[in-house]
Amino acid sequence: MRFRLNSPDVVQEVLDGEVIVVHLASGTYYSLTGSGAAIWAQVIGGVAEPVIVAGVVSSVTAAPEVVAAELRRFVRELQSEQLIVADASASPDAPAGDALPEAGTREPFVAPSIQKYSDMQDLLLVDPIHEVDPVGWPTRSTAAE
Amino acid sequence: MHRARDAAIDVAAAAAGDALGFFAAMHAVFRQAKEVAGERRSIGLRIAGRSVCMRFAGPALLPVLAPAFAHLLRSSAEPPDLTVCCWDDASTGVTTPEPRVSADRAGIEFVDGPVKLAWEPGQRAIAAFSATQRLALVRFQDAGAVPVWERAAPLRRILHWWASGLGLQLVHAAAVGTRQGGVLLVGRGGSGKSTTALACVGSALGYAGDDYCLLSFDDGPRVHALYGSGKADAASGARLPRLQSTFAASALRGEGKSVIFVEDSFPGTMIDTFPLRAVVVPRIAGDAACRLDPMPRAAALRAVAPSTLFQLPGDRGESLSRLAALVRELPCWQLSLGPDPAAAQPLLENLLRNEARPR
Numbered sequence: 001m002r003f004r005l006n007s008p009d010v011v012q013e014v015l016d017g018e019v020i021v022v023h024l025a026s027g028t029y030y031s032l033t034g035s036g037a038a039i040w041a042q043v044i045g046g047v048a049e050p051v052i053v054a055g056v057v058s059s060v061t062a063a064p065e066v067v068a069a070e071l072r073r074f075v076r077e078l079q080s081e082q083l084i085v086a087d088a089s090a091s092p093d094a095p096a097g098d099a100l101p102e103a104g105t106r107e108p109f110v111a112p113s114i115q116k117y118s119d120m121q122d123l124l125l126v127d128p129i130h131e132v133d134p135v136g137w138p139t140r141s142t143a144a145e
Numbered sequence: 146m147h148r149a150r151d152a153a154i155d156v157a158a159a160a161a162g163d164a165l166g167f168f169a170a171m172h173a174v175f176r177q178a179k180e181v182a183g184e185r186r187s188i189g190l191r192i193a194g195r196s197v198c199m200r201f202a203g204p205a206l207l208p209v210l211a212p213a214f215a216h217l218l219r220s221s222a223e224p225p226d227l228t229v230c231c232w233d234d235a236s237t238g239v240t241t242p243e244p245r246v247s248a249d250r251a252g253i254e255f256v257d258g259p260v261k262l263a264w265e266p267g268q269r270a271i272a273a274f275s276a277t278q279r280l281a282l283v284r285f286q287d288a289g290a291v292p293v294w295e296r297a298a299p300l301r302r303i304l305h306w307w308a309s310g311l312g313l314q315l316v317h318a319a320a321v322g323t324r325q326g327g328v329l330l331v332g333r334g335g336s337g338k339s340t341t342a343l344a345c346v347g348s349a350l351g352y353a354g355d356d357y358c359l360l361s362f363d364d365g366p367r368v369h370a371l372y373g374s375g376k377a378d379a380a381s382g383a384r385l386p387r388l389q390s391t392f393a394a395s396a397l398r399g400e401g402k403s404v405i406f407v408e409d410s411f412p413g414t415m416i417d418t419f420p421l422r423a424v425v426v427p428r429i430a431g432d433a434a435c436r437l438d439p440m441p442r443a444a445a446l447r448a449v450a451p452s453t454l455f456q457l458p459g460d461r462g463e464s465l466s467r468l469a470a471l472v473r474e475l476p477c478w479q480l481s482l483g484p485d486p487a488a489a490q491p492l493l494e495n496l497l498r499n500e501a502r503p504r
Contacts, residue, residue: 011454011462013469018443020469022454024461029451031443120333120451128252129458 003075004087005044008131014041021083024129027121030083035060036112039074046087049075062109074112081116168260168273170242171282175230178202178237191219192304193313193359193369193418198225205236205288210299213372216408216415227307228280229300235287243269255458261306263458268292274306281307293399297374298357302457304371309460313369314360314467317453320353320368321345326422326497327353329360329368329471330480331449337427337482340381341493343407344486347387349494351416352407366421366471373415376402384486422500423476424449425493430481435488437496438479445477476500 005012012021019032019040032040035056042052053071057064078084182203188211190197196219201207210231234241244254244264256262261274269286281303285291305315319330319342327350330338339355346352353370361367377385378401382392388405397404408415426440426448450468454461478496480489 008462011465013446013450013465015443015446015469015473016441018441020443020446020450020465022451022461022465024454027455029447031447117447117451120455123333123452123455129255129455130250130252131255131257131458 002046002048002087003043003079003084004046006082006085010083012040012044023081023083026082027118027123028081029117029120030081031115031117032112033115034110034113035070036074036114039071039112040078043075043078043084056109059106060109061106067109070109070111074114077114081114164256164258164260164262167242167262168275168282171271171273171284172230172280174239174241174284175202175232175282178232178234178239181239182232182237188214189219189222189225190214190217191417192217192371193308193311193361195226195311196223197227197229199229199231202230202232202239203237206231206233206285206291209288209291209296210283212406212409213297213299213374215406216370216373216417226279229283229303230281231283233285233288235289241271241284243271253458257459261302261459263302268295270295272300272302274303276307276310293397293402293404294376296397297376297404298372301357302459304359305457306459308359309463312362312467314362314464314471315371315453315457316358316360316449316468317356317456318358318449319355320358320370320419320421321350321493322353322368322416322419322422322497323349323351324416324419326500327351327368327416327419328423328425328493328496329358329366329421329449329475330425330427331445331452332426332428333448333452335429336448337429337480337486339376340384340486341425341427341480341482341489343375343377343381343385343388345490345493346375346385346407346411346414348490350490350497351419352414353416353419360421360467360471362467362470366474367418368421369418370415373406373408375405375407378402384484386487421471421475422497423478424472425478425480425496427480427482427489430483433481433483435483435485435492436481437492438481440477440479442472442477444479445472 009025010023017037019037021030053068056067179202187198187200254264263272271284273282308315319338321327321342330341332338342355353368354372355375357371359369359371377392382389391405391410392403395403395405424445426445446469450465
């Protein structure tokens with residue numbers, strides 16, 4: 001399966017090996033660390049899971065089944081938090097990106113980690129923002145009340 | 146009055162199409178409001194080197210929206226980069242069409258497209274912006290019911306939309322500094338950024354706002370003051386001895402906070418712009434002494450980005466990129482605030498001296 005960023009509800013930025021992901025509709029935001037930053041770039045780039053696993057396995061000292069299990073857990077969590085969505089339109093030939101370390105420079109595997117922050121949700125609960133379609137924005141005259 | 150009501154029926158029909166039609170209809174209502182109210186007033190502002198003209202139909206909104214911008218007043222003779230038309234229905238007698246929204250749906254309705262529109266049912270306020278026309282429309286139902294927080298920081302969404310199109314960023318932050326450089330104080334509400342900024346009033350550090358500022362990025366990150374207001378609740382006011390009596394005397398109160406306009410009480414305190422030397426993230430540290438510690442950039446981005454993005458609809462991907470660029474460019478510090486916020490001011494001055502080297 002391939003995925004893409006759940007835009008426009010989700011925006012993201014990479015900083016010093018950490019991915020900051022903001023879910024604008026839910027009021028939550030996330031920090032992806034460990035191998036999460038590199039894997040995240042591959043996932044939202046539409047790279048298929050087996051290709052990502054192969055890329056990670058070639059660059060770390062961990063067993064393939066360990067990497068595959070961690071990757072599946074990570075992707076499930078990203079999906080469950082609605083940070084990514086399945087992308088049926090992605091090309092089956094989408095190549096692995098360059099976010100993973102070069103094969104041959106094997107390093108210890110650091111499992112991808114997701115830290116969720118909900119401390120801003122109260123702000124959104126008070127004043128949620130509903131993005132609505134510009135066509136046919138219904139109107140009423142206050143004179144008609 | 147009858148003339149305005151008759152015209153409003155046509156306006157409502159014209160607005161029934163789409164966002165562009167709604168914008169045109171709103172503009173027509175503003176013109177009606179000017180005719181009906183018999184008042185034509187405008188003020189010129191200088192914001193981040195650009196000319197902004199606020200035009201008011203009727204006298205009611207000017208004293209509500211203008212005080213926060215008093216430090217930015219300039220001659221309105223030059224052609225504006227942005228014109229903001231402001232009116233309220235109650236004092237002008239016009240009837241502005243309103244979006245129809247389910248009564249059980251709280252929050253802000255936002256339309257993004259050729260024009261940007263935001264509808265706040267709680268205030269019955271509409272903000273609309275057309276970048277191509279360099280025109281914004283701001284309508285309140287009743288100038289007398291504009292909440293205190295809006296009076297402290299008016300037109301936030303309009304200024305965000307306009308500024309974003311120019312590559313500028315409205316940010317949920319306070320800022321203090323001198324012409325040579327200053328710091329951006331970031332964090333969610335209650336983190337201590339307002340208290341820290343207000344604690345610097347009367348010191349060598351000028352005040353550029355306690356809640357929202359504008360950032361530009363040409364030739365390095367630079368802050369531009371937007372609002373001359375300062376807010377404090379009773380507990381924070383008590384920790385600001387220089388300002389305590391000013392806050393106590395303020396008639397502008399709401400949701401447990403008092404609002405003052407800093408330049409009114411402390412002339413010469415406001416500073417319009419300065420280059421940024423650091424991002425500082427305050428946190429309330431109880432009884433511990435004030436101290437500054439280096440902070441990871443990603444943690445600083447987590448402090449500044451969500452609270453800005455969740456408040457300001459529109460261009461939020463671009464906003465996050467600009468804020469990430471900001472923390473990449475500047476050193477980031479955590480400010481642990483002790484019981485006396487005034488102790489933060491010498492720490493910040495010292496930080497600025499150390500960061501004053503050419504970057």
